[in-house]
Amino acid sequence: MAKRIDVSGLSAFYGTHKAIDDISMTVEPRSVTAFIGPSGCGKSTFLRTLNRMHEVTPGGRVEGKVLLDDENLYGAGVDPVAVRRTVGMVFQRPNPFPTMSIFDNVAAGLRLNGSFKKAELADIVEKSLKGANLWNEVKDRLNKPGSGLSGGQQQRLCIARAIAVEPQVLLMDEPCSALDPISTLAIEDLIGELKERFTIVIVTHNMQQAARVSDRTAFFNLSAVGQPGKLIELDDTDRIFSNPSVQATEDYISGRFG
Amino acid sequence: MASTTPTQTDTAPPVSRSERSTGRAGDKIFAGLSKGSGILLLVLMASIAAFLTYRAVIALSKNEGNFLTTFDWNASANPPVFGIAVLLFGTVVSSIIAMVIAVPIAVGIALFISHYAPRKLAAPLAYVVDLLAAVPSIVYGIWGALFLVPQLAGLNLWLDQYLGWTYVFEKTQIGVARSLFTVGILLAIMILPIVTSVSREVFLQVPRMNEEAALALGATRWEVIRMSVLPFGRSGVISASMLGLGRALGETMAVATVLSPSFLISFHVLNPGGGTFAQNIAAKFDEANEFGRDALIASGLVLFLLTLLVNGAARLIIARRKEFSGANA
16 A cells, blocks of 8 residues: 655746755655755755645646656646545645534545445544544544634644555655644654554654654755755665765754754 | 924834824724714614604604505505505515625626636626626616617517416516516626626635645636635625625616506516515605605605615524635635
8 A cells, every 4th residue: 555655856846936946855655754944945845745736736847757656646647636535635734624514524534535334434534533533532523613623632633544444655845844842742653653554754843853763864955045955865864864974964953953 | 392302202112102102092983983984874863764763753652654565655645555566576686686686696797707708808898897886876777768668579579488388477468678677687687797896806805725625626717616715705605695686676777668557466567567665765756745745754764674684684594504614724
């Protein structure tokens, strides 16, 4: 189910502005890869190129290749809608559908993919909510609006919504930055469990978080404001945080800039 | 004196008394102004209602017919006989026709402008739709009578022939299309801009992150609209429709110009004839005597109540699903 991501020579643009330049990397299946780097270095932009969400921004454009196992996501004739059904995403701010109940939120993706029997749907919703460690908190109020939950619960609801469709890859764009420490811990534990089943890529501003949850860490940087962001290095998390091979990485993780 | 105070306060390091007091005075003036406006509105509404009720009671106490069921309007006759049955029917039916035609089209235009059209096209298009609202209603009336009525002859024939079995579209009376159906079409055009622009504003306010949530699940553009835009905009579209309905219920000149007035109730909406509250008042007011005017005012009071009722119903619909409205997101 989990697939390998193979990126080569990828650049992304906003209109004429180049946001990231010539990035190549491999993300192993069933692992957590963290993207760190200063604001504006293009790590979120890069993340959004992995499920073709970058191009929904007006002026957004991508060059290069992203292989999911052997299939190029930017190949001719590839439908971005189909890509997004295999590469799920969790956003910075929890964004459950405010007009839907908790149940319908989790079922939303499934209903897009086809028709399910009622019992089947209920099974998957329960499984997904359990997978997101939310089941016990919401099982008695599945038909209440999702927007009535706390921020941390909403984010786990969004994770349940994303994993309900059994994606190959799960992208997380600073999933804890709007949450308190306890909710953050809950999500981090969850990431540890989810990597058994999914390939996970997470953008984070919190370096301790990267150190805690990820197997591999990629450091992004930009040479100056207005310049495109670049991948500086990608290595095992232990190595990045103890003995990085590039000086800029060391400077960043030791807090000398950024 | 006023010109010297600012320089003095500028040099004084602590917050000067004069500065604070202008702030407070400003607060008071503004609070007074806004409170006054609020009270003024209530007083206005109350006095309009009181005036209408007072004059209506005079008329109703002398009415020899049943006000609710009489199919006639002879307020100036002796004894006076008048009733609102035909007017209520005509007003409601023509407004329903207008809503059925206008709301889906308006929502479609609003979605196109907010979510489909390229930016370069969206702005001019929105402007053109708003321009429709700037056309005076008498112009619509003249256009309706001189252009729409003759042009609709063909459509009426077609509807009669193919949808005549529905009863509603059966045309049993020969004559030009000065019917409630034509009035409904005209009203639809007239309320299109208000429904469109309010809906468009609501659709534009859908949080980007809600739409991205749907996109990231692999929703197509239409599915994004169905999952996040329409549910979020639902209460706004209802409000927009009610604003439009309010205009349709009360529209006077356009209706008076197009409709050939008659005091008959017929569900064959293509048949010429019928009447609405506002049209009847416009047609009868000039020639009415003092008592006749009171009678017309009584019908105006019913229109007033009808509009209140419609607005109340709309609020109920919106409030019923408040939890899910997105307001608490």
